[in-house]
Amino acid sequence: MVSITELLTDPAINAYILRLIGEEGIELLRRFPEEGEHSDEELAEKTGVNLNTVRHTLYTLYEKRLAEYRRLKNTETGWLTYLWHLRLDRLHDVIEEEIRDVLEHLDARLTYEEKNDFYMCKDCGVIYTFTDAASWNFECPNCEKMLEHFDNELIATALRRRVDRIKESLGSA
Structure with missing residues (x-):
């Protein structure tokens, strides 16, 4: 899979992603861990990007099928946790x-x-x-x-x- 850094070197792709999720969203993508699934709170902590921006970016990417999540339910508390991963291979x-x-x-x-x-x-x-x-x-x-x-x-x-x-x-x- 192509890295986000490589994708952003293409001016057209960079402009598209910038319009889609803004500078802070691009910063999240640049810092997004390459492997595994991550909760929005974990991503905010690891990347230093504001939690609301992380959530907004993930939901925007999800609407475009560029991010996916898996939902886990804590059996004790009933809380749901969403574990996210990127699908930038679908970008083109x-x-x-x-x-x-x-x-x-x-x-x-x-x-x-x-x-x-x-x-x-x-x-x-x-x-x-x-x-x-x-x-x-x-x-x-x-x-x-x-x-x-x-x-x-x-x-x-x-x-x-x-x-x-x-x-x-x-x-x-």
């Missing part, structure tokens, strides 16, 4: 999945931009689809000024470029 798959989600949203937006004709109120700055504009007789429902045709080709072109670049980076262009 998680990032790819998020990129594919973004691609899906951008594709949907591009389709919307390509299939609609738009009208804009120059005073209010609000843009309406042809269907909405026609239902208001091409008058702004806010200020009652005439709506003007809005050319969205720049938006569509930018979306097309972004979609193509993402597809290319995923190897599906």
Whole structure:
């Protein structure tokens, strides 16, 4: 498995993890013991990272399937202890999945931009689809000024470029 230090040398991965868990979370990852499972209290003590930050970081990583836990119940007290370990081997798959989600949203937006004709109120700055504009007789429902045709080709072109670049980076262009 690749170490966290090696992963963080990649600027894209570093930026992703920083956005996900922040500087303190990255510090926890850097100090996280390589072997075994550890409770959140133990991790806070061993790493010197605040317990709340440890818990927040672990739960955030868990939501992304980058950390897992095993739950133990103390038979005498009934207390639960969560023993955590990292699954950073899944990091590339998680990032790819998020990129594919973004691609899906951008594709949907591009389709919307390509299939609609738009009208804009120059005073209010609000843009309406042809269907909405026609239902208001091409008058702004806010200020009652005439709506003007809005050319969205720049938006569509930018979306097309972004979609193509993402597809290319995923190897599906």
